[in-house]
Structure formats: structure tokens, C-alpha cells
Amino acid sequence: MPFNSSYVLSNLHHHHIFKYLCLLTAHCYNHTMVPNLIGTSGDASKTSTISGKRKRHDEQSEVQESGDRPEKRAKTIKRRPKKKAVRRRKVPKRFKGVRGVFALLQRLWKYLPVEIFLYEIFCYLDSRDLLHLGRTCKHLRKLLMTKSSNNIWRIARENVEGGLPPLPMDLNEPQYAHLVFDVYCHVCNKPRKCDTVLWRFRLRSCRNCEKTFTIYNWHILSHELYPFTSLQILSQEKIKVKDRDTTIINYEAALKLKAQYVALKSEEDRRAWIKQKFRERRAIDNHARSCEAWHLNHLEQRSRQLNDIRNQRLQAILTRLELIGLRRDADMILLGESDFNISDDLLNLHSVKQAKVLTDRGWAHMESELVGLLSEHKEKRLEREHNESCRKRYLYLKQEYTDILSHRDLREPYPGVGEILFDPVFKAMVWDTATEEELTPEFVRSRLMEHLPRIAGEWRPSKIQEILQILRNVRPSATLSDLDLAVTIFGCARCNVLMSSSQVFYHPCCHNNRIIDDVGHHRMRILNEHYDTEQDGSWSSHSLFFNRESSRFAETILIGTGLDPSTATTGDLTRAHPVIECSGPQEDAFPGRLFMTWPAALMYNQRIGEEIFFIINRFGQETSRIRIQEPLGIFSDVICCAHCHEKIAVAALFHHLISWHNVDIRSTAITSTEFYKHFQIHWYWNPRDNINLMGMDFRCR
DSSP: OOOOHHHHHTTGGGGHHHHHHHHHHHTTTTTTSSSHHOOOOOHHHOOOOOOHHHHHHHHHHHHHTOOOOOOEEEOOOOOOOOOOOOOOOOOOOTTOOOSSSSSSHHHHHSOOOOIIIIIIIGGOOOOHHHHTTTOOOHHHHHHHTTTGGGHHHHHHHHHHHHHHOOOTTOOOHHOOOOOHOOOTTTTTOOOOOOEETTTTTTTOHHHHHHHHTSSBBHHHTTTTTTTTTGGSSSSSEEESSSEEEEEEEOOHHHHHHHHHHOOOOOOHHHHHHHHHHHHHHHHHHHHHHHHHHHHHHHHHHHHHHHHHHHHHHHHHHHHHHHHOOHHHHHHHHHHOOOOOOOOOOGGOOOOHHHHSOOOHHHHHHHHHHHHHHHHHHHHHHHHHHHHHHHHHHHHHHHHHHHHTTSOOOOOOOOHHHHHHTHHHHHHHIIIOOOSSOOHHHHHHHHHHHHHHHHHHHHHHHHHHHHHHHHHHTOTTOOOGGGBBBBOOOOEEETOOOEETTTGGOOOOOOHHOOOSHHHHHHHHHHHHHGGGTTTTTTTOTEEEEOOOOHHHHHHHHHHHHHOOOOTBBBBHHHHOOEEEEOSSSSSOSSSSSEEEEEHHHHHHHHHHHHSSEEEEEETTHHHHHHHHHSSOOOOSOOOETTOOOEEEOSSSSHHHHEEEEEEEGGGOOOOOHHHHHGGGGGGGEETOOOOOHHHHHHHHH
């Protein structure tokens, strides 16, 4: 493969000039001159030595030829020769302080013909490379800074990518290259970033030095340079100061031009001088505009090149991250899809945003940092995805369980979602199933139908015993059958409502409890941060108590109705449907007598705490007239269909029975008494509600 010198020199950097000059020189001279210049050649045959074994063999051969037998040599202990200390080669005095191997570049220049440099090497460079090369040693600077090297500078300028504008009339080639490619600020002479080029002033400036130019503006200098400033021969530049364009002039150049103008005596000479300077300024302005366009294009092209290199480096990093399973997390951070607060953005890491090709050594330096950052992100991402998957499965479980209970007879108590969730089967299904495995609602429903009888059978007896124990704390001789009595009324210490024994198992306050297990509580907070206010906690009877006052008043109602308090159930009291009037002070000013059903009387009695204000079933012939004016019901979903156990309103029960169960009931002829006494076989009170919602009051004149 031939040596591609144009490719090497097109990517030349100032601290690699020495190496590539050696390669090019060796290539031109077929690798014969460089070793001689370095001084490593020599005659190996003259400096070689004969080994001891071969020397003894030669001596023995000489003795055998002479016929004399050699004497036996005494045995000697072989000892390893001591290693001689390697002495560092002393650097000659004339080469001290010179970078490189004894100033090889200087020796190359001294012994090689000039044509090798001028035509075989320098013609492949551009102006930037010549500028850096002229600063390497005095001999090269002397060669490049002469008029005889103008052709080399011109060829180098033509090698610049993008078509550098031609040489202006007021600059030579090295000055032009110094203006275009220098990295130093021409004001402070410090190696700063000098992207700002004042083309009309022929200098580069850093941002700190730009502030010094702001004092040289037209407003301040108009008095000092007047009337010279009105001649329109001074070049002007615009720079941004505090996001505002400011017009400036070159103060030193203005003073020189003013001195030339003042030195001219005649008006004719001054007019000719002004015309000449005006033409020069117009040429400078035209050339400056061309240079500004080239410079802007050059910066954009350079920015695109650096961005391409950064993108290639980033893709190489992502490829390596894919091999260790961190590509997805890196893509999430790069695309802005990450919801986690990462300390350092991936693109802002110094090891990632460099405009360098990624090497194995570079990857070894950055691998630990990237793996640490992305591993933390991956751990958080997997935890979040697992929690989201658990929430999704939990919602499936809750929805399907609620739907199943909507078709069950709730008069038999069923556990809440919390007890179902922490059953070992469903606990493993929600929490231990792999995130990638999708669970469908149908699968969750099938598992519920399979394990619900077992879970309810294990949960129901223990919870019924808890309710019975609350009753036994007041009535030690109470049995399970006493829980169904109408006088067995429980209260809630949290919300102060009244409940029958079948309603306490569905009361929200009883499920408003933290999971006893800390791990379970933490998991429930993941599923629902405010799960304490929902019906998804574990069921507990801590807030329940036996309400003595309401139980005593219920006994009064039963006696007034003619029922035995020791045997009458809630269903018996509902079918009896006593007429109860409140004769005491009323809270509203509506006209008419206030009547109410027995659940409403219990709540009213709980508020006022007096039983003497109620009249129960002592209205004689007025009873029929009072019952006719009693409405059937005003609340929704307080009853359930006894056939399909669906929640339904009282007014919609008749249409539901005809449509879904083919039970023909003439709703227009049914009174409230008939509804409660004769048609209770078709409905029952919704256990999810409490006694407060079962009651109703009405006015009768």
C-alpha cells in the first residue's frame, strides 16, 4: 500500500509535525537517510565478540594439532556476571532544552536538500500547518518567512478547505495566515478562544479584550478625531456588548491616518489622499465581508465535523453499553424519557462529549463512571416498572373481585380486597410475577373463582367471632344467633353511624387500617399512596362497639310493634313496618306531622337522646291514611335484588323484576306497607350501606 502523504498532512497537528516530517523524509529517500542522520548505523562485524565456549573450542583444536595433551583445568564455581548499570546517555550541551531526539528536525533541515521540504512536504500542507511549522525552530522560520517561500504559502492557502478568500492588498501571506488561523489573542497575546475576528482591523480578540474596544466608539472619539471622522475612510466593526451591537473603530489606525492627513498641506493632495483611502477602505470592507462569510461557514463546518465525531463516539459508547445490558437506560436519558433525577446528564459527562474517536483505552477510563451512573438508573427503572406492573395487576384484581361480589349474596360476609391481596396465591401473583409477563383480567378472574371459597371459608369464622366477642363484652350469654336480632346494633367510633351485624363487614372504616405487616404496608403504599381512605386495607373491628342506647330504643320499637325483642330479627321488624311519629321538638319548620320509618327513628333518637318524643303504632283509624301518604323510597342502591343480588333503587325494583326475572308486579297498586310486608322475598337491605341510609321520614297532615 503506497504512503498517502496528503492524507497524513491533511490531519497534521502542530505537536505531530516532527513525526510526520520524519516519515515523509524516510519515504522520499527510501528509508536510507534517517538512520544515518540519527547515528545508529555501524559495522556489526567489527564490534562483535567471540563467546567463551567457542574460544575454548579453538584452543583445543590448536593443541590437538600440536600433539600436546592439555592439562586438566581446575573446577571453578560458575558465577553469574554482575549486570552493568545502564548509564543514561549524556545529552550534549548544545541540545539541552531542545524537545525531541537531539533536535532531529534541525538535523534533518541541516543535511537534507531544501527542495525536499519545499516541494515534497510543504506543498501538502495548508496555511495553518505552515504557521505552526514556522514556530518549531529558527531554521524553518527563516525559510518560511522569506519572499522566496511565497509560492509555498500560496499553495498552502489554496489547500484550505472551503475556498479561503484571496490575499488582501495590505497583508502578505504569513500575516494573512496569522490573522485567519492563529489561536492567540492579538491584544493580550494569550492562547484563548478567539473566534471573534475583526477583519477590518486585521486582528483577533478574545471576549475579555472586546470590552476594551467599546471605549473606541464614535460618540467618545468624535471630539478628539473631529473633523477627520467625517471623511468616511475609517473602517468600522460591530461587536456585541450586553446583547447589543456597538460600532467601534481602530483607535491606533485612526491616529495614524489622522497624522497622514494633517501632514498633507495642499487641498488637492488631501482630496487625492482621501479618494485613495476611500477606495482602500471599500476594498477592505468587500474583502472583510468575504472573510466573514468564509469564517462563518468554516465555523459551521468545523462544528458539524466535531458533532459528527461526538455522535460517532456516542454510538460507539452505546454499542458497548448494549453488550453489558445498559443501552436502554442510556437511550431513555438521551431521549429525555427518564423521570429520575440523575446527578449528571449523560451528554454532559466530559468523557462522553469529547470530540475524539473512542478507543479501548478511552473506554476503560470511562466505563466505571458510566456503569455506576446507568446501573443506578437501571435499578430505579426496574423498580418503577415492577411497581407499575403490580398496580396494574392490583387494579385487575380489585375490579374483578368487585364484579364477582356484585352477583353474590352479601348477607354472608366476604373478605375485603386487602385479605384477598395478601393471600399467598394472589400475593405471589401480584408481586412475584415477572414484570415482562402480562396478566389478563380473565386470568385473574379465573384465579379468584378458584380460590375465593377457600379464602372466605378461612376468613369468615374468625371475623364473626370478633363481632360476637364485642357483643359478649356487654351480654356474656350471647350466641351466634343473637347477631341477627334487631336489637343487636353496632356503632362506629370514627364516623358515628349505626350498623347491623351483616353491615359491619363492609363498612369502610373497618377497612381503613394499615397492614399489620410493615412489608405489607409498604407494598400497599406503592399500590395506592392513600390506601387508608379506600376499602383496600385489612378488615379490623377496632372502631366497632355495641351501641347500648340504640339497642334499647330498638327494643322499645319492637315492643311497640308487638314483636319479641329476644327473637325478632331485622327482617321481622322490616316486615312489621311500624308507624312512628316524632311528637317532640322538630328541627325544621315544615307544616304537618313528622313520621318516619324505624331506621330513621333510630338515627333521630341517637341525635336527641330521648325516647319519650316518639309515638309507635298508636294511631287507630288514622293508620291507613298515614300509610297511604308514605312514599316507597327516595334513596338509590339501598336494596339488593334477592334473585341476582344486584344493587338497585326501590323505585326501579319492579321494572327490574319484570325485565330480568319475569316477575310481574303492578307497581301502581303497591303501597309502602305491601312493599315491606309482602314483597320482601324479592329484595333485602344492601349490606354495603348502614342503617342511616335505610331510614326515611315524611310529612302527613
